[in-house]
Amino acid sequence: GFEPASPVADEAATLARNFATLTPQQMNILRLICEGRPNKLISYELSIAEATVKTHIAAIMSKINVRNRTQAALLASKARVFTR
DSSP states (O other): OOOOOOHHHHHHHHHHHHHHTSOHHHHHHHHHHHTTOOHHHHHHHHTSOHHHHHHHHHHHHHHTTOSSHHHHHHHHHHTTTTOO
16 A cells, blocks of 8 residues: 655655755855855855855755745755754
């Protein structure tokens, strides 16, 4: 008997798959967003241009299907992306 996954487990699996598509740099940026860093500080900490940070954030939002960085941070905490 194969039990179908619960909708919650299914959603978690989808989330995990979406976050798995992020590049290491995008994960770094997402982690800093979760810590509440503004783009200017993120660009400084990662030694990349602020425009590059914005491009990465746009890519992150599209990969994990959110409309803004607040939703991205909420989703990351919901998916427990950075909990050790």
